[in-house]
Structure formats: C-alpha cells, structure tokens
Amino acid sequence: MTPDFSSRLAGMLQGSFIAESISLGVHWIYDPDLIVKKHGRVSGYLAPGAESYHPRKQAGAQGHVGDQALRLLAFLQREKRWDAAAFLADWQSMWLAYDDYVDKATKGTLANLQAGATPATSGAPSDELAGPARIAPLMAFFAHKPESEAVTAAVEQTLLTHRSPAATECAEFLARATYRLLHGGELQSVIRETAPAWTLQAAEAAPATDAIGKLGRACPIPQALPATLWLVRHHGNDFAQATLENAMAGGDNCARALALGMLLGAAHGIEAIPSAWREGLLAKAQLESFLA
Numbered sequence: 525m526t527p528d529f530s531s532r533l534a535g536m537l538q539g540s541f542i543a544e545s546i547s548l549g550v551h552w553i554y555d556p557d558l559i560v561k562k563h564g565r566v567s568g569y570l571a572p573g574a575e576s577y578h579p580r581k582q583a584g585a586q587g588h589v590g591d592q593a594l595r596l597l598a599f600l601q602r603e604k605r606w607d608a609a610a611f612l613a614d615w616q617s618m619w620l621a622y623d624d625y626v627d628k629a630t631k632g633t634l635a636n637l638q639a640g641a642t643p644a645t646s647g648a649p650s651d652e653l654a655g656p657a658r659i660a661p662l663m664a665f666f667a668h669k670p671e672s673e674a675v676t677a678a679v680e681q682t683l684l685t686h687r688s689p690a691a692t693e694c695a696e697f698l699a700r701a702t703y704r705l706l707h708g709g710e711l712q713s714v715i716r717e718t719a720p721a722w723t724l725q726a727a728e729a730a731p732a733t734d735a736i737g738k739l740g741r742a743c744p745i746p747q748a749l750p751a752t753l754w755l756v757r758h759h760g761n762d763f764a765q766a767t768l769e770n771a772m773a774g775g776d777n778c779a780r781a782l783a784l785g786m787l788l789g790a791a792h793g794i795e796a797i798p799s800a801w802r803e804g805l806l807a808k809a810q811l812e813s814f815l816a
Contacts, residue, residue: 526708527792527793527794527795527796528793529706529707529708531793531794531795532705532706532708532789532790532791532792532793533664533667533706533790533815534789534793534794534815535763535788535789535790535791535792535793535794535795535796535797536660536663536664536702536705536706536786536789536790537660537661537663537664537786537789537811537814537815538789538794538797538802538805538808538811539660539763539785539786539788539789539790539794539797540593540657540660540781540782540783540785540786540789541586541590541593541594541660541782541785541805541807541811542767542785542789542797542801542802542805543767543770543781543782543784543785543788544586544587544589544590544778544781544782544785545569545584545585545586545587545590545805545806546566546568546569546767546768546771546781546801547566547587547767547770547771547777547778547780547781548569548570548572548578548581548585548586548587548590548778549563549566549569549570549571549572549573549576549583549771550562550563550566550570550572550771550772550774550777551572551576551577551578551587551776551777551778552576552577552774552775552776552778553774553775554741554774554775555774556734556737556772556773556774558774559771559772559774560772565768565772566768566771566772567768568583568800568801568804569583569584569801569804569805570583571583577625578624578625580623580624581624582806583804584804584805584806585806586806586807587624587625587778588622588624588625588626588627588630589627589654589657589658589778589779589782590658590778590782591618591622591624592615592618592658593658593659593660593661593782594661594807594810595614595615595618596611596615596658596659596661596662596681597661597810597811597814598810599611599614600661600662600665600814601813601814606662606665606666606677606680608643608677608680608681608684609642609643611681611684612637612643612646612684615684615685616634616637619634627652627654628648628650629647629648629650629652629654629655629685629686630648630685631648632648632649632650633646633647633648633684633685636648643684645687646684646685646687647682647683647684647685647686647687647688648685648686648687649687649688650685650686650687650688650691651686651688651689651690651691651744651745651746652686652691652743652744652745652748652776652779653694653743653744653745653748653749653752653776653779653780653783654686654743654776654779654782655682655685655686655691655694655695656678656682656686656691656694656695656698656745656783657698657779657780657782657783657786658681658682658782659678659681659682659695659698659699659702659786660702660782660786661814662674662677662678662681662699663678663699663702663703663706663786663790664814664815665677666703667703667706671699671700671703671704674699674702674703675695675696675699675700675703677699678695678696678698678699679692679695679696679699681695682694682695683695690744690745690746691745693720693745694720694745694749697718697719697720697723697749698783698786698787700718701714701715701718701719701787702786702787702790704717704718705787705790705791706790709791710791711756711760711761711787711788711791711792712756712757712760714791715753715756715757715760715787719753720749723749723750723753724753726739726750726753727739727750727751727753727754727757728757730750730754732758735751735754735758736751736754736755736770736773736775737773739751739754740775741773741774741775741776741777742775742776743775743776743779748776748779748780749783751773751780752770752780752783752784755769755770755780755784756784756787756788760787760788760791761792763785763788763789763792763796763797763798764797764798764801766784766788767781767784767785767788770784
C-alpha cells in the first residue's frame, strides 16, 4: 500500500530521530565484533552506558546531533519561521548547560562566535555528515513550500556550523531527495536522480561483505555518505533492517542514522517503522506536537 503524504511526513520526521536513537547505545564503537560482544545484536533502544561518549543518556534518547535537531524543531515550532541568524543564537545558547558530548565542529563554531563571527562566517571548516543530517525538522517545515526553498534552508542550516563544500553538497542532496520522496517519489529513482555521482559510484563499488567497513565508518562525508547510500541501496525496502544494519556497522552510526531514517521514513511512511520503536522514543510527544 502506497503511503499518503501525511504518513510520509510523519515517517520522515520520526524516522530520522528513531534511527539515531537506535544507534545511540553503540555510538562510536568502531569494532562491530566489540558491539556484539558487549551488546549482542541490537534490536531496539539501549542506554549507552557509563563508559560511552554519552554516559548520562537513557535508552530512547537522542545523541548530541539529534539534540541539535530537536533544538531546531523547537525553534521552528515556537517562531513559526526559518531565520538562520535567529536560530544560530538559539543554537549557541543550548550549550551553556549541555551535559552530553560536544563535538569538534560545535567547539569550533562556538569559538568563532566568541571571536565575533557572524552567521555568514560562524561555521567550522567541517566536512562531517552530522551538519547536513540534522535537517528533518526543516524538511517538515518546508514540506508544503517549493523545493528550492527547502534546499536553501537546509544549506543555510548546515553552513552555520559546517562550512565546507562537502557539507553544502550533502545538504543539497539530502534536502532534494527528502523533498521528492515526501511528494511521492520512488526511493531508488530519487536517489539516482539526486545523489552526487561520486557517492553512488563508491557505494556501488563496495563489496557485499563489511561494505561500511570498507567505505569507512567515520564521521566525514566522503566516508559516511557513501556508507549511508549503500544501506539505502541494499536495505532500503526495510526500515527496521536498514536501521539495525547501520547500528551494527558501528562508527558514527548516529549521523548516518539521521540521514538514513529521514530518507527511508519519507519513502515508506510511518507504518514502516516498528510500533515499539515509535512508542519508545523519548521525543515522541515533541515530534507529534510539531507535526500537529
């Protein structure tokens, strides 16, 4: 059954946060064998634990990138507009009392702002997937507006903290692909139409065994985006399987998950996401309020 627009919209937004939260319990463990040894096969939400990068996070919570996406969602719901400069000030204030991991791009951006940077110059020179992967709330907000406006906003959001050609290219791709999927596009066709050619070539050249290990498990887009597209190409018809394969591949699975869940949720709708995952997400009420 083909999902309708409201199902795709809910799937896109909730799918991004749900997929990230599924990976949170094993985030930044780069050895898949160690994931199995410590946690077994991931099948749902896990608390990361005291020895992780997220020692105070509960099962069903978001990581530090998902928290930034939630901040974006709260800003859009409160202000009912997109304003990059206003959001940057709001984003900056979230770190004053933040008690989870703070990544290098965030530290660089905060240092730039303290030195007097403007929204046009604030972003750290980062090519990590985390910057463009946070856009699900913006895609929901711009879902009824022209594609070009959604793309512009996605790029603006990304450049506030990740100012690099790779981050710009990735943001444009994720926004175009997500927008077209929301409006009824078929997953693999949309990916072929919108993905940078080099990412598709890398994903399609990867071997079937340990593909993400060969492509790279780390944060930078040259590794993380082809790895995400490999999951879309090989497991794109099954939200749950793709999400779990991503988690078990290790590395920066949380950033990959934000993008992966957004794309697959937009393609297949909210019904494709296991109901236990939808119910167990700590941000469930916040996301549903935004959609309403």
